Amino acid sequence: MVGRVLDWYADHARDLPWRRPEATAWEIMVSEFMLQQTPVARVLEPWRQWVDRWPTPPDLAAAPAGEAVRAWGRLGYPRRALRLHRAAEAITDLHGGHVPTSHAELLRLPGVGSYTAAAIASFAHRQRHVVLDTNVRRVLARIASGEAYPPVSATVAETRMATEFLPEEPTRAAVWAVASMELGALVCTARTPACERCPVVDLCTWHTAGCPTSTGPGRRRQTYEGTDRQCRGALLAVLRSSDIRVDRIELDACWPAAPQRERALASLLADGLMVGDDTTGYALPG
DNA sequence: CACACGTGGTG
DNA sequence: TCACCAAGTGT
Numbered sequence: 001m002v003g004r005v006l007d008w009y010a011d012h013a014r015d016l017p018w019r020r021p022e023a024t025a026w027e028i029m030v031s032e033f034m035l036q037q038t039p040v041a042r043v044l045e046p047w048r049q050w051v052d053r054w055p056t057p058p059d060l061a062a063a064p065a066g067e068a069v070r071a072w073g074r075l076g077y078p079r080r081a082l083r084l085h086r087a088a089e090a091i092t093d094l095h096g097g098h099v100p101t102s103h104a105e106l107l108r109l110p111g112v113g114s115y116t117a118a119a120i121a122s123f124a125h126r127q128r129h130v131v132l133d134t135n136v137r138r139v140l141a142r143i144a145s146g147e148a149y150p151p152v153s154a155t156v157a158e159t160r161m162a163t164e165f166l167p168e169e170p171t172r173a174a175v176w177a178v179a180s181m182e183l184g185a186l187v188c189t190a191r192t193p194a195c196e197r198c199p200v201v202d203l204c205t206w207h208t209a210g211c212p213t214s215t216g217p218g219r220r221r222q223t224y225e226g227t228d229r230q231c232r233g234a235l236l237a238v239l240r241s242s243d244i245r246v247d248r249i250e251l252d253a254c255w256p257a258a259p260q261r262e263r264a265l266a267s268l269l270a271d272g273l274m275v276g277d278d279t280t281g282y283a284l285p286g
Numbered sequence: 287c288a289c290a291c292g293t294g295g296t297g
Numbered sequence: 298t299c300a301c302c303a304a305g306t307g308t
Contacts, residue, residue, distance in 0.1 A: 035304040042294070042303085076292030076303095083306080113306045133304045153287070181304065190302060191297070224292075233292055271291095289308090296302085 008199035009179035025099035025124035060088035066284025083111025131177035135184025146205035231264040245281030
């Protein structure tokens with residue numbers, strides 16, 4: 001089972017820049033932040049520019065947080081840019097400018113949760129960790145549980161199952177981690193899986209059962225149009241595109257509903273994604 | 287534990 | 298067209 005996925009990966013892995021042997025732990029860490037809830041295709045270019053401009057954590061830490069937010073562009077969830085900047089500061093101050101190697105230390109960094117800590121430790125340092133992202137959860141749900149989709153929220157059962165699949169040898173475990181993710185991203189996809197190209201289709205409980213459609217209510221809502229999120233995005237876009245402080249009038253012009261605009265503005269200020277007031281004008285954080 | 291948090295591609 | 302989906306984290 002594992003061996004076949006490793007063989008498949010050797011033949012079909014995408015040539016992503018953060019997977020190249022010369023990729024640094026920092027470059028891998030940046031990619032992981034950008035890839036949180038964001039497709040690979042959209043990350044490629046911003047990642048290249050980011051690591052070119054800030055090749056090490058101290059380089060980013062020395063820049064204003066607002067520049068990180070600006071460089072984040074339209075990747076979405078701009079708080080990730082802020083967290084990455086804060087993580088760079090912590091690495092600079094507490095770890096001599098080097099990305100920590102232990103899962104526990106990584107976990108203490110802003111924006112680094114269970115998945116990202118495991119991913120960095122595994123991909124950058126070849127350690128043995130359960131790397132349980134949405135791809136792997138779906139792959140395991142189908143292969144081992146016979147379900148079309150994993151549970152809505154991660155369970156201890158999933159972690160236990162993932163641990164059983166994880167090879168003992170660290171290097172092999174690290175390849176399995178990236179390979180099982182890649183299988184989920186390229187073959188065992190959410191919408192229309194390409195089972196005919198799956199290296200372990202004959203071992204897949206779900207496929208053997210005839211690919212039953214998910215039973216429960218499942219799916220969650222996602223609506224975006226007219227939400228606070230869209231409003232925040234509109235406000236922040238104004239600041240990103242301006243080199244000077246933005247007047248209140250310009251912010252008012254980008255969103256018609258005043259109460260929602262006020263709420264979004266307040267939340268952006270509270271998050272530290274922007275600074276200022278009506279008197280001084282508004283800007284990305286220094 | 288449910289919800290907030292961006293954005294754009296796609297079937 | 299439009300709802301779903303994309304390498305999650307923090308509260």
